[in-house]
């Protein structure tokens with residue numbers, strides 16, 4: 177199974193040491209990293225316990241570290257009590273109250289600086305508003321917001337009162353929003369009237385109303401932040417404006433102290449079956465991961481200006497916008513817009529304006545900006561930068577080198593961070609101050625993370641450059657705790673392949689002679705479009721829900737900018753294939769799931785290649801979608817004549 181996706185990759189011999197000047201100025205020195213690695217290797221639990229005592233302010237200290245008595249349902253620091261928002265805000269007030277927590281830049285270029293004191297006050301006020309509207313400990317609140325400080329405030333306010341947030345990315349459709357609300361049985365929805373991205377209006381409230389028009393019976397209240405000034409309908413008794421909800425609320429709110437295992441949030445992500453999985457994260461362990469990884473990997477210190485370009489709707493935005501930077505008491509930039517608006521130098525201009533020192537983005541953005549030409553970064557000095565990061569998908573060496581030379585001016589270490597929604601934070605990645613890096617390689621597991629590559633029988637793959645299944649053989653504090661409402665699926669998906677202590681990431685990987693990891697791709701039916709996960713079955717279900725479609729199979733193919741894109745093979749019921757219908761189906765998928773899922777190409781045929789037992793031969797479809805020559809044996813096909821038809825280009 178794993179070798180489906182294992183493609184041969186070129187040997188990469190270029191290697192770059194962290195520049196001397198960087199190491200000299202780093203907060204975390206190579207000797208510190210060595211000490212961390214040794215401590216973790218000597219005593220896994222003791223190492224994490226020491227980190228948790230040092231980096232988190234506990235309301236009640238923990239006495240238990242790891243409880244694995246019910247593996248794979250692990251507990252960390254279970255008898256400790258804390259509040260995550262207290263750790264992100266209150267504990268900084270005495271020494272850093274006036275320090276800028278967030279430099280927000282809106283789509284239209286407006287800039288707002290928010291201090292820790294101000295952020296704390298806003299979170300408290302909104303937390304009081306949430307309580308006044310009936311949200312309490314353990315209740316779920318869905319957040320469908322633009323990437324603006326109010327989204328962060330909402331998440332931290334939920335954390336403050338022990339409510340569990342589930343953020344749904346603003347690009348998701350009404351149907352996706354509805355499914356997530358229903359699965360989480362959310363009591364409250366927090367949204368905005370709309371917002372502008374790249375100058376285009378995103379009608380969040382209108383989409384919300386569509387979502388709530390069917391199902392969603394659990395929703396009692398909808399709080400609406402006025403952002404766009406869009407014309408919206410407010411439903412009497414259900415919808416409240418944000419400004420009315422906080423009116424008269426105190427800017428003090430006693431934190432709700434919760435156990436370390438209390439769920440902090442649920443975040444839905446795609447899996448191999450049609451239904452998205454509600455990834456459930458803890459409070460204590462998750463927070464610890466957010467702090468340690470921000471500090472170690474990026475060398476994030478008190479004087480840095482950190483900028484993660486992700487949206488809070490994804491895990492990257494959760495860990496490296498809402499929680500990591502604030503828990504570290506650092507300054508960060510938050511951006512509402514897109515990299516190419518109003519011009520393709522927006523990112524680089526912002527780096528200079530805000531004197532960003534640590535910049536973290538996705539390979540898709542790098543590839544897209546690289547294509548725009550060197551003149552855009554060259555317009556700006558970019559000399560404040562000291563660390564560059566990437567996340568979400570494999571980065572091709574060409575883009576890596578461009579990033580290093582054109583953006584980092586050869587003086588910034590690049591941290592290519594491998595992790596997942598499920599892992600909560602970075603797992604396999606360089607540490608800026610002390611790892612020698614190679615283009616396209618995610619290098620080594622962090623201290624306290626034990627990664628390995630196994631073959632299908634569970635034996636370690638020891639041959640350098642042979643591929644296998646990427647696993648973690650020890651639990652770590654910031655791992656997911658469950659799939660919301662579906663513990664069996666959790667056990668089966670992540671621990672079903674080997675044993676209850678071996679987490680299967682769903683990726684294949686290989687290691688070179690020096691032990692550097694390289695990620696090869698997914699081993700399941702999940703595709704990665706612009707760094708975002710999409711299950712092929714989700715897209716297939718959306719297609720067959722269209723009245724004209726009788727059957728559909730979806731595969732991916734490489735895409736120059738997006739990394740991968742979707743190709744759909746569609747069998748129609750009665751209609752004749754046409755360009756119009758192909759375009760209608762593409763729009764239909766976008767409407768069902770969101771724009772990310774929109775197929776790049778639709779090919780019509782009279783049938784799909786199936787084995788005699790009726791299984792769709794996806795491997796063959798992948799070859800066809802890539803316009804590659806078919807070398808595999810097709811004699812076992814029930815309908816070999818279908819191949820030619822599929823090879824004909826669609827629309």
Ligand code: PRX
Nearest residue numbers: 567568569570592593594595596597695709
């Ligand atoms: O296939 C891996 C890829 O993205 C998947 C996780 O997607 P998601 O849960 O949406 O989280 C993305 C942000 C953490 C992984 O299973 N992936 C993530 N980072 C990298 C990567 N592939 C290669 N290199 C990376 N640095």
